Amino acid sequence: EDKVVQSPLSLVVHEGDTVTLNCSYEVTNFRSLLWYKQEKKAPTFLFMLTSSGIEKKSGRLSSILDKKELFSILNITATQTGDSAIYLCAIRSDQNQFYFGTGTSLTVIP
Amino acid sequence: NAGVTQTPKFQVLKTGQSMTLQCAQDMNHNSMYWYRQDPGMGLRLIYYSASEGTTDKGEVPNGYNVSRLNKREFSLRLESAAPSQTSVYFCASSEYSPGYTFGSGTRLTVV
Numbered sequence: 001e002d003k004v005v006q007s008p009l010s011l012v013v014h015e016g017d018t019v020t021l022n023c024s025y026e027v028t029n030f031r032s033l034l035w036y037k038q039e040k041k042a043p044t045f046l047f048m049l050t051s052s053g054i055e056k057k058s059g060r061l062s063s064i065l066d067k068k069e070l071f072s073i074l075n076i077t078a079t080q081t082g083d084s085a086i087y088l089c090a091i092r093s094d095q096n097q098f099y100f101g102t103g104t105s106l107t108v109i110p
Numbered sequence: 111n112a113g114v115t116q117t118p119k120f121q122v123l124k125t126g127q128s129m130t131l132q133c134a135q136d137m138n139h140n141s142m143y144w145y146r147q148d149p150g151m152g153l154r155l156i157y158y159s160a161s162e163g164t165t166d167k168g169e170v171p172n173g174y175n176v177s178r179l180n181k182r183e184f185s186l187r188l189e190s191a192a193p194s195q196t197s198v199y200f201c202a203s204s205e206y207s208p209g210y211t212f213g214s215g216t217r218l219t220v221v
Contacts, residue, residue, distance in 0.1 A: 009150075034209045042200060042212035043153075088153065096141055096160065096204065102152035 002027045006089050006101035014109050017079050021104045023089030024071040031096075033065055033072050036088040038103070043088055046074075079108045113137070116201050116213035123191040123220045131186040131216050133201030139211075141204045142184035143168075144176060146197040147215075153200065159184055191220045 004025045013019055023033070032050045036043035047056045049065035049072060056063050060079075065072045076083055086103040093099070114135045123129055135142065143158040155168030159178040173195060175187045184203075188195060196219050202210040 036209070041214045043210075044212075045209040048209060090153075090209075092209075097158070098143070098155070098204075098210065100145075100153040102150060 002091075002093075002099050004089055004091055004099050004101040006087075006104050008104060009102065010105040010107070012107045012109060013079055015079060015081060017108075018075065018077045019079060019106060021074040021076075021087050021089075021106070022071060023074070023101055025089075025091050025099070026070060027091040027093060027099055029094040030067070030091060031094050032092045034090045034092060034098075035063055035072075035074050036090065038086040038088055039084075046087075076106075079106075081108050081110055084108045114201055114203055114211050114213040116199075116216055118216060119214065121216060121218050123188075123218065125192060125220060127191050128187065128189050129191065130188075131199055131201070131218075132183070133185060133213055134183045135201075135203040135211070136182065137203060137205070137211065138181070139203035139205040140181070142178065143202045143204070143210070144174075144184070144186045145200045145202065146170065146195075147200060148197050156186065156199075191218075193220045196220045 007022045035046040047063045052067040060077045063074045088103045089101040091099045117132045140161045144156040145153045157176040159165045162181045177185045199216045201213040204210045
């Protein structure tokens with residue numbers, strides 16, 4: 001059965017902390033792994049990862065994929081209150097189907 | 111602005127009532143999807159449409175029907191609403207570009 005597991009389910013940190021969010025998966029016909037940030041409304045796209053070991057970076061956010069161990073991490077450095085959100089991991093299959101994890105709820109306290 | 115438009119944004123239904131959620135995208139995407147999002151359950155796929163004229167069941171299709179009216183529009187119908195269908199519903203579309211584009215969601219309450 002295809003599945004995507006995210007951990008932790010929730011996290012509370014102080015501004016300035018660094019956080020690491022985890023995503024492991026078991027999906028046949030893997031095509032890519034995607035990270036989304038969801039605040040009050042719809043998820044917004046952050047990163048797409050297709051190759052192992054290549055870090056994607058955007059400002060204070062970075063992510064890397066390990067296709068051998070079937071996981072990805074999303075790092076956020078120097079967290080700010082605006083980083084408070086649910087972070088979703090999804091796998092896209094070759095058949096263009098998407099499998100979502102339950103998300104990690106991040107709260108950043110001033 | 112290009113994107114996915116969902117209507118309505120909010121709806122309250124009585125048990126047994128029916129309604130249709132509308133979704134339209136203007137990005138010429140082939141694939142469209144309906145998800146529901148519940149606390150602790152993540153996003154669960156209800157139905158999807160890989161191309162105009164085709165629809166397929168997702169993870170939680172019971173109690174729903176869909177119509178892919180044309181390439182732009184993909185509607186979700188609840189024939190007889192139940193309290194278990196209280197949720198936030200998202201429409202999304204995708205092509206061979208990274209990821210989805212999501213609509214802004216419909217918050218549905220069934221009382």
